[in-house]
Amino acid sequence: GAVVSQHPSRVICKSGTSVKIECRSLDFQATTMFWYRQFPKQSLMLMATSNEGSKATYEQGVEKDKFLINHASLTLSTLTVTSAHPEDSSFYICSARGAGGETYEQYFGPGTRLTVT
Amino acid sequence: GDSVTQMEGPVTLSEEAFLTINCTYTATGYPSLFWYVQYPGEGLQLLLKATKADDKGSNKGFEATYRKETTSFHLEKGSVQVSDSAVYFCALSAGGSEKLVFGKGTKLTVNP
Numbered sequence: 001g002a003v004v005s006q007h008p009s010r011v012i013c014k015s016g017t018s019v020k021i022e023c024r025s026l027d028f029q030a031t032t033m034f035w036y037r038q039f040p041k042q043s044l045m046l047m048a049t050s051n052e053g054s055k056a057t058y059e060q061g062v063e064k065d066k067f068l069i070n071h072a073s074l075t076l077s078t079l080t081v082t083s084a085h086p087e088d089s090s091f092y093i094c095s096a097r098g099a100g101g102e103t104y105e106q107y108f109g110p111g112t113r114l115t116v117t
Numbered sequence: 118g119d120s121v122t123q124m125e126g127p128v129t130l131s132e133e134a135f136l137t138i139n140c141t142y143t144a145t146g147y148p149s150l151f152w153y154v155q156y157p158g159e160g161l162q163l164l165l166k167a168t169k170a171d172d173k174g175s176n177k178g179f180e181a182t183y184r185k186e187t188t189s190f191h192l193e194k195g196s197v198q199v200s201d202s203a204v205y206f207c208a209l210s211a212g213g214s215e216k217l218v219f220g221k222g223t224k225l226t227v228n229p
Contacts, residue, residue, distance in 0.1 A: 004160060032215065043121070043206070043219040044161075093160070097215070106217065108153075108160035 002028050004096045006109035013084055013116055021079045021112045023094030029074035030096035034106060035067075038091040050077055084116045119144040123207045123220035130197055130227050138192040138223050140181075140207035148211035150174075150183055150190040155204045155222070164192075164205070197227045 003026040013019045023033060032051050036044040048064075050056035050071035058064045066088075068080040077096075081088055091113050095106040124139040142148065149168045153161040165174030170185035179194045190207060207220040 006160075034217075041221065043221045044217075046216055046218075049216070095161075105163055108162070110158065110160040 002096075002098070002107040004030075004094065004107045004109040006092075006094055006112050008112060009110065010113040011115070013114070015085055015116055016083055018080055018082045019084055019114060021081075021092055021094075021114070023077045023079070023096065023109050025075050025096040025098075025107070028096075028098045028107075030077070031074065031099045032097045033071055033077040034095045034097070035069060035077075035079050036093040036095070038093060038111070044093060047079075081114065084114070086116045089114055089116045119148070119209060119211050119218045121207050121209055121218055121220035123205075123223055125221075126204075126223040126225070128223060128225045130225070132199055132227055132229050133196045134227075136192070136194040136197045136201075136225070138205055138207075138225070140190045140192065140220060142188050142190065142207075142209050144188075144209055144211040144218075146212050147185075148209040150181070151208040151210075151217070152179070152181055152190070152192050153206040153208060153219075155206065157203070161206060197225070199227045199229050201225060202227045 005024045007022045035047045038044045047062045048056045048058045056069035071077040093111040095108045097106050120143045151166045152164040154164045155161045165176040167174040167183035173182045181192045204222045204224045206222045208217045
């Protein structure tokens with residue numbers, strides 16, 4: 001089946017630094033990738049949708065200058081949390097979707113735990 | 118706006134017990150409904166889905182029926198196994214949107 005990986009699985013960074021999270025579709029081409037944020041005991045909240053080669057579409061309330069999303073290839077999207085602060089600590093999950101057929105549904109990565117100290 | 122409400126967890130059952138996890142939704146139009154499962158240390162996986170009223174989604178012994186009159190999509194399994202221990206998420210996509218709206222998730226633990 002379709003596999004999506006994320007790297008790193010967990011990261012600790014100091015306040016004010018930036019951190020990049022990678023999302024890769026390993027065995028299919030992902031025309032669309034989604035980034036979610038999950039707080040403890042809360043549902044996944046969609047942050048943004050990115051299509052390969054174009055700018056990401058951010059959900060209301062998500063700061064595009066703080067959460068930079070790049071989807072430069074059909075197998076890789078990155079989320080960069082810039083000038084991170086403790087309130088950015090969360091679990092970030094990506095999903096990827098192909099152009100059609102059985103890859104039209106979203107396939108999820110295992111998530112990245114970000115802790116900002 | 119669109120929303121999904123699912124029963125609070127955690128749920129703890131003995132092996133071979135009957136499972137029900139309730140899920141209700143609010144949406145404009147006729148949404149598609151999904152159940153996702155997240156095993157420890159893994160990403161969410163689509164468990165089953167239903168795209169129109171009265172459809173029944175089923176997979177791995179799990180079932181859920183799209184009930185438009187009660188706006189519900191309850192997940193059921195007749196006999197759970199230890200390997201079913203995971204977090205289960207109910208979700209919808211509405212109005213032809215590709216976006217998924219998730220419930221908060223219900224953690225299920227099955228004891229031998």
